[in-house]
Amino acid sequence: MTEAAVYSLVAGIFVGFAAGYVGSLMVLKRMALVGDALSHVALPGLALGILFNFNPFLGAFAFLFAAAILTWYIEKTTRLFPESIIGVLFVTALAVGILLTPEVDLLEALFGDITTVTLVDALLAVGISVPIVVVSRLVYQRVVLSILSEELARSTGVNVALINFIYLFLVTVVVAVGIKLVGTVLVGALVVVPAAAMKNVSRSLSSYALLSGLTGIASAGSGILLADYLRLPAGPLVVTVGTAIFAGALVAGWIASRK
């Protein structure tokens, strides 16, 4: 294994768990496609990082964060659903990002490149993923309660607007760190596929969240190892492994429901 592949694997394990864990909330909120679309908003930020020679992660994070705040604010103050808001942001950001990104770097921005992952990237991924999981765990019950019934959540003192903001912030950060590994096009799948798979086989909320995180590790880890072995891009392989797990979980859930 190359040094870059080892760093990628370490980053993949931590980001995979964080993405799966946060993704389990996205799937419950029925925002799977929103997460996918949101990830594309990072492209102009990546492009600016490449053009002006600063860490593209910071550019991606800044754009994602701005998009998340805009989405949260519009959702809070209008009757628009997040899908509509992010749908508009997504196409605009993608168009601007493709126009800005130098052609030579476009493929890496869209699909990631594990051969360029450095020790700093790996440490950044670990250092960000751990707090993401910790904060997610702290707000998990309140997010789920607000999904079940916003009124019930508010009646128990949950600040639903604040909780939604924290949740969107977590999504933003996990998407930003995942982009280095699998690119802007596929990072949405890193977040959504593990949770979509485990919802088929989970019998309780705690097992669902944990299994989603572990499936994220399995997808990212296996995908990166396969990419290193086959000399293929990691992003598509991570998503392919995740999809295979999803298919297996779907069958397992179907068999369990017939017993």
Add this chain to the structure above:
Amino acid sequence: MVVVPPPSRSPTRDTGAAADVLRVANLGVRLDHIPILEDVSFHVRRGTTLAIVGPNGAGKTTLFRVLLGLVPHTGTVEWSGPVRIGYVPQNFVVTDVPITVRDFLGFKSEAGFEESLAAVGLGGAVLPKRLDVLSGGEMQRVLIAWAVLDRPNVLLFDEPTATVDIGSEDMLYESLNRLEKDTNITVFLITHDIHIASRYSDAVLALNRTVRFFGAPSRLSEPDLLMEIFGSGSGLAEHKHDFGARGFR
């Protein structure tokens, strides 16, 4: 508006105005500049049940939202002493969320699940069940167990039996009956069913943006009053029950 001071059905609870748990005066709520509630005044005695009736859009659920502190309002809402409110919302439907009864109750407390479930006639066997496989009656009773988990002294109940069959409805009200007797809890009950309101409550508040009637539930048998509350009477619902001699208290 017809106002009759509501007598307590239980003489032992008739301790005068000092026993009021809530006094609402001149309450008004506007949403998007549209008046939802206007000049609403009433009071509720501790340990009694107030039924809130009225046609759709009358402002009943908005009143609950005011009591929960969720919407801005004019007028005064004055609780007597510290209150802990348990709330059972309308239309609580769980689909496609892998959440068990234990998970759900765990959102509110770390212990006391079996005691709360027992209070509504459910055993601990329901704890590992997913919410989306519960029957309508079981779901409503789990919601009451959730509401009473942290030992509230006020319970807000929004259309508790809208989605359950009549058999489950009886069990539900029996559970409430037991709770009220055991814990001296004050119950606010929104219902479309005049029969339930007259049978199970100590006082009735009829709303249609303003107070149309506040008084004794026995008055609900008067056709003129029902016309005053519901207009043509089209908003009136009455289920067929076989209560026998059994009442709410």
